[in-house]
Amino acid sequence: MTDLDDTTTGVLAEGLDARLVVQRGTFRLDITLTAAPGEVVALLGPNGAGKTTALRALAGLTPLTSGHLRLDGTPLDATPPESRPVGVVFQDYLLFPHLTALDNVAFGPRCRGAGKAEARAQAADWLDRMGLADHAGAKPRRLSGGQAQRVAVARALATRPRLLLLDEPLAALDARTRLEVRAQLRRHLAEFEAVAVLVTHDPLDAMVLADRLVVIEHGHVVQEGTPSHIARHPRTDYIARLVGLNLYRGRAEGHTVRLDAGPAITTTEELSGPAFVAFPPGAVTLYRERPSGSSARNLWRCEVAGLETHGDQIRADLTGALALTADLTTVAAAELDLHPGAPVWAAVKATQTHAYPA
Amino acid sequence: MPVPLLVPALIGLAFLLLPLIALLVRAPWRSLPEQLTSAEVWEALRLSLVCATAATGLSLVVGVPLAWLLARTRFPGRGLVRALVTLPLVLPPVVGGVALLLAFGRNGVIGQWLDSWFGITLPFTTTGVVLAETFVAMPFLVISVEGTLRAADPRYEEAATTLGASRFTAFRRVTLPLIAPGIAAGAVLAWARALGEFGATITFAGNFPGRTQTMPLAVYLALQNDPAAAIALSLVLLAVSIAVLAALRDRWMTAS
The missing domain is CATH 2.40.50.100 (RNA polymerase II/Efflux pump adaptor protein, barrel-sandwich hybrid domain)
Structure with missing residues (x-):
């Protein structure tokens, strides 16, 4: 599965280096994604943009049509999901309903070869770190939304992944819980030493949690950069709406930008050539x-x-x-x-x- | 309530209940203890329970994986396989017995090799009873488990996979516990069907007391020379059936 692209992209010794191409019927996802260890990248985009497909491809749950996937220099394209050093926090958490919070978290270490007692000890440690020591014996249906979310994060982290994937980690929570859980998640992600990729359609989640945003529309990356850069320089209507800006495209001549469709806008910046103008x-x-x-x-x-x-x-x-x-x-x-x-x-x-x- | 619906409904209800009431009315209550303690009754009951349980166990061992295959994988001809699995549900059991004889009989397609290579004879043995009952009862289990599997969220298996579980581990540690109620219901259903099995059993395994004569066969035989014994045996089977219904009440009788 070699692409022309593979030769031009340098192999990163550490972190994530991926070109994900997934063809599904008429939909085509084609994105390049790189991240350094410790970096939190948010895939932001409208519904149907291909964010979840990208996440599933990274986890190995959806096969790549072409492209490549390397983590810390090791190719993972052909590695089955159970052998990838990847942890996933699913949108609705998918905690195993028949297992206690403790056994949910111990599941991963157990599958990766730890003994029963050791896996449980590790799980107890993770739950403790999440402030859930008191709920270790609770079945998932007895947990609140915020607690379930933290168990799901603990379960994913307990396998010590080199890549942590979070699919809409806050979408299932109500507004008040969300605020609190977002702050906690931010802390846990900051402590996480490997690569974290989260998928969200909520710009606030993306901006609070991520170091870098990758905006996807129709299966392609339309813009990427730091949250503050993207908030100030949106390049598509979707992002402009997300960050609450009026955005126009036109041709700049000195202090005037003549819009492609419509009037001219006078600005303080002096530019020439194709330009965006934005104002709140x-x-x-x-x-x-x-x-x-x-x-x-x-x-x-x-x-x-x-x-x-x-x-x-x-x-x-x-x-x-x-x-x-x-x-x-x-x-x-x-x-x-x-x-x-x-x-x-x-x-x-x-x-x-x-x-x-x- | 509209009379054109109410009257047929009551007739239908009476039709289903009257035979059971007749069974209770004509039961030889006075001689019942004596009837039920006879050695033949116990022999037939013991054989029935052993064979039905063995048939259920056999159905579980091969039927649950078969249900998983039908529910969770895609392969060419899956629809046909599914239809063939359910065929014994509608096939007259006697035909099943004849088919079993042609397959596993002493001169059967497989039976002749079993006989000449291993000296194994299946027809007219207790093992033959178990096979006949499994043939008729397993489809009930497969259909029940397949339905439960289809209703279960396959993403739990995916979640298990991302945690390092192989597909088999995911099935064993996640899917199996999730579908346990469906498996239990299917097993009870299969067990009840095996317990009442008559046609395939008598055709393939014959009617030898202590070896292949199960309760339904004993009832049929007794009806010809000792009707009181037949009624007593029937009462036992009725009691077992009611017990099965009670075991399943959460699943079906509340599904209103």
Whole structure:
């Protein structure tokens, strides 16, 4: 299974080095994924983007159509899942319902050759580290969502994997538990010395837990980088929506970016060539009448398409000269008498926009 | 309640219950203790229990893996194999007995080799009874276990695999405990079917007291020369059947 790519990609002595190609009917996953030991990488993407397929391919549960997979320099493509040094935390945990929390965690060490007493001692140690010593004898159905999640993490870590995979590790939790478990998981991932890859469609989970984000859409990597870089420089609508930015693509000429479809936006950065412009919904000011004394260079005539409450803010979806979302306070929305169909003027200061090469 | 539904329903119920009531009404209650303590009855009962249990054990050993194969793997002709496995469910047991004779009989396709190479004779032996009962009862177990396996989440096996378990270990330590209730139900069903087996047994194993004469065979024989004994034996089988129903009540009788 040699690819032209294999010769060009240098073999990493440590960590993960993978090109995953999985063809399934008309869907094709084709991504390159590398990570150093100790690094936490998040695969972020919409449903159906191929994140879970990528994870299953890494675990060996779905065979690669082509590509390669190396962990600490050892090829794993042909290694069956039970022989891979890989631990998996499944989305709904899949704790064995007939075994206690302790025996669930001891299952891995036992399969990898430890004696019964030793496996249990290791498992007890892991549960203790997760703060679950009191629940060692409990069957999974007696555990709360957060506890079950921690047992699942302990079970995956107990085999001492060189690659830890987490599939939507927080998706099954309610909002309050999620906050707490996210913080704990972050701590455990920080302590983990090997590579961790987590799959999520929640940008907050990805940004809190991961050192690096790999954004996948339609089976391909569309952007990767640190959470803060991606949050400030989104390259697709999907990411822009995730991080709550208005994003446009166009051609820059000096301080102006002429959009592919629509008006021009004035920015502070000076660029030339294809560029993105982004600004947060909070940077938009709305007026019912065309403002006369406004210093804003970016002024567009729009129409309210929809309104929704966002905490103590109102988020307005606008169409017209430029499609954008704007955040305003409830009071401001009432004073402007905003309602779907209402004509408005939207203004954005050049200093509030951010342009970068596409 | 609509009368056109109620009346046939009551007739149906009466039709099912009346024979059982008649059995109880005509039972020779006074001579019953004497009937039930006769050596022949005990011999037939013991043989029935031993053979039905052995047939269930044999069905478990080969039937559970067969159910796993049908539920968890894909191979060409799987649908046909599944149909063939269920064939004994609908095949008249006598035909099964004839088929067993042709396969394992002294001159049968396999039986002739068993006889000439190993000196093993199966027909008209207690082992023959077990084989006949297994042939008829195993499909019940396979169908029951296969259904439970299909309903069980195969991702538990995947989870076990990622923890280092081979496919067989995953089956033994994860799947088997998960489907244990289905296996138990299938085993009870197969056991009850084996206990009542008549046609295939009498055809393949004959009717020799103490060797191949099980309860149903004894009932049939007794009915011709000692009806009181036949009724007594029937009562014993009825009691066993009710016990089986009681054992399965959680699974079926509450499935309303």
